[in-house]
Every structure is written in C-alpha cells, then in structure tokens.
Amino acid sequence: MNKLLLPVLLILCLVLGGCSAPNAPAVPEAEADLIVVGFSQVGAESDWRNANTLSMQTALSAENGYRLILDDAQQKMEKQVTAIRNFINQGVDYIVLAPTTERGWETVLSEAKAAGIPVIIVDRMIEVSDAELFTCWIGSDFRREGDTAVRWMEQHLGDTPLEIVHLQGNIGSSAQIGRTEGLDAGLDAHRSWNLVFRDSGDFTQAKGQELMEAVLAEGTPFNVIFSENDNMAYGAIDALKAAGLQPGKDVTLISFDSSRTALGLILEGEISLDVECNPLHGPRVRAVIEQLERGETPLKYTYVEETFFDADTLTEETISGRGY
Ligand code: GZL
Numbered sequence: 001m002n003k004l005l006l007p008v009l010l011i012l013c014l015v016l017g018g019c020s021a022p023n024a025p026a027v028p029e030a031e032a033d034l035i036v037v038g039f040s041q042v043g044a045e046s047d048w049r050n051a052n053t054l055s056m057q058t059a060l061s062a063e064n065g066y067r068l069i070l071d072d073a074q075q076k077m078e079k080q081v082t083a084i085r086n087f088i089n090q091g092v093d094y095i096v097l098a099p100t101t102e103r104g105w106e107t108v109l110s111e112a113k114a115a116g117i118p119v120i121i122v123d124r125m126i127e128v129s130d131a132e133l134f135t136c137w138i139g140s141d142f143r144r145e146g147d148t149a150v151r152w153m154e155q156h157l158g159d160t161p162l163e164i165v166h167l168q169g170n171i172g173s174s175a176q177i178g179r180t181e182g183l184d185a186g187l188d189a190h191r192s193w194n195l196v197f198r199d200s201g202d203f204t205q206a207k208g209q210e211l212m213e214a215v216l217a218e219g220t221p222f223n224v225i226f227s228e229n230d231n232m233a234y235g236a237i238d239a240l241k242a243a244g245l246q247p248g249k250d251v252t253l254i255s256f257d258s259s260r261t262a263l264g265l266i267l268e269g270e271i272s273l274d275v276e277c278n279p280l281h282g283p284r285v286r287a288v289i290e291q292l293e294r295g296e297t298p299l300k301y302t303y304v305e306e307t308f309f310d311a312d313t314l315t316e317e318t319i320s321g322r323g324y
Helices: 006-015 049-058 077-090 108-114 141-155 175-189 205-218 229-241 260-267 282-295 316-320
Strands: 034-042 064-071 092-098 119-123 138-139 162-168 193-200 224-227 250-257 275-278 301-303 308-310
Touching: 006 193, 006 316, 034 049, 034 077, 034 282, 049 064, 049 119, 049 175, 049 229, 049 260, 049 282, 064 077, 077 092, 077 138, 092 229, 092 282, 119 282, 138 205, 138 282, 141 175, 141 224, 141 250, 141 275, 162 175, 162 205, 175 193, 193 205, 229 250, 229 260, 260 275, 260 308, 260 316
Parallel strands: 034 064, 034 092, 092 119, 119 138, 138 301, 162 193, 162 224, 224 250, 250 275
Antiparallel strands: 275 308
C-alpha cells in the first residue's frame, strides 16, 4: 500500500467518525451508556488513602452509572501525568485528580482542557496560574488541621518544655505544607517548645518506624511526637515499644487522619490526639459530576467537615459509627 495512503485513510476514518481515537480501548456494549471517569490516585500508602479510593469506587460504581478507571501513581507525580494523558487518549468524560504535590500541573491540565475534559481535584490542592485549568476542588483545610493540633497542645501541655519530634508527610503535598505551617506557628509562639527532629516519613508506616528508630538511636531527648498521619504514628509506636517506651505515657503522640485503627489506639491510651482528615470524597465527586451533567456549575472550592478526637471526647460508639 502506498506509504501516504495509510495516514490519509486513518485521518479520513477519524474525520468521518468511522473509527474511535487510535488509543481508545473497545467499550463493551453494556458499558456504552456509563459515564467514564479517569481517577489518578496518589497511591495506596495509608489507611486514609485506601479509604479515599474505596469511597470513590463505591460512589462511581457501574450500578450508579459510572465506569471508573483507577490509576495508582505509587506516590509519583510523573506517573500521574502519564495517567492523565492516557485518560485524554481514551476520551474519558471526566478526570479526577488526587495530586501528589501542589506544583507541576499546568502542562498536562492544559492538555485536558484542550481535549474538553473537565478535571476535578480532590484532597490536596494544586498551584496553577490559571484556575480555569480545573473545574473544582474538594478537600481539607490542612493549615486548620495543624492549628487544631497546636490549640490542643496549648490546652493540654501548656507551657511545659516540649522537645518535639516531627514526622512529616510527602514534602510538597498540601497535607504536609499545612500541618507543618500549623506546628511552625506554635513553635514561634512558644519559647518552651523546641523542635528536636524533623524529616519526611512519606506518610508510610515503614518510614515512620525508620525515622523513630533513628531518633532513638541518636539518644535525642523528646517528649512529643507530631506525626502528620496515622500510618507514620503506627510505625513510631512500634519503634517506641521496641525501645521499651510506652506511647501515651512516656511521650505524647499527636497524629492526623483519625482512621479507625488510630481511634482505637486513643482508647488504649497510646495516641493522645488525632485530628480528623475526611477521605470520603466519593459522594461529593459524584454530586459534582451530576451537576455538570445537568449543565450546572459546581462550587469552585468545597472544604470537607472535620473535627478531632482525644480520650476526653472519644467513645466506642463514635468509632463504630464512622465510615472509615
Ligand atoms: C490528606 C492526605 C494525606 C493523609 C495521609 O488529605 O492527602 O495523604 O493525611 C495520606 O494519610 O497518605
């Protein structure tokens, strides 16, 4: 066949609509009427993240009229960029992005906009020069979460000298930025509060344990652990117990997320404070898509409701009644 003929035939085929986009997989007949959503998820690094994924899968199910294409980026931003390009090539109806970090989204979101695909951001924030690159955002106020922890420390630890070990989440993620800003404001306000260690545990249990073991091996004195999520707190607890220390007695352990396991550890006296970070974005994303399907304009920014838990307030009934 003439070398020029094939590209001409392909263009004709596309122009005449006789073929779908070259990369689009064949869609089974039964799914032809479903709304196709490409979801670029950070990873599966924590209980919070798994609850977030489950919430999206439950809300955007086939029974509810959706075909959800889930991509796990293993906490790597470059994998999310690839996933979004794949979603564009597949011609999905909507893209949902849970961004690993705040920066670096301009180019790929411009490509999604050029393809006419609405992008919904969930969980963490993105920093872009043009807010029109995404349709709306649903997530948490991470600075407020950090401030909530510091208010609790002021009320429960007062102005006693504090030596604080700070286990940060993924550097550059909104959750890490906001929670760290809250602690830094507390450190600035209290001369008796000292930061004795700070490093990122990437929100994982293994890394949280590794950092805590390093602090213990150093012999650094500490009496507070400020862990930016529950899974790093679990790792820290393992390291403390291996060193013969009792979390909640020898050290005040502060955590974020308020997942079910962590709330159980509050009742057991091991975690002192857990600031809630609500992962149940699925129903909100479904409601936004249904608004868009009706030609309506959703709110640009929606903050989810969040509280905190400590031994003064928490009961078994509260834990059993929660969605995660
Ligand atoms: C918070 C979310 C964070 C959680 C961690 O909204 O981005 O990422 O606090 C998760 O557990 O890994």
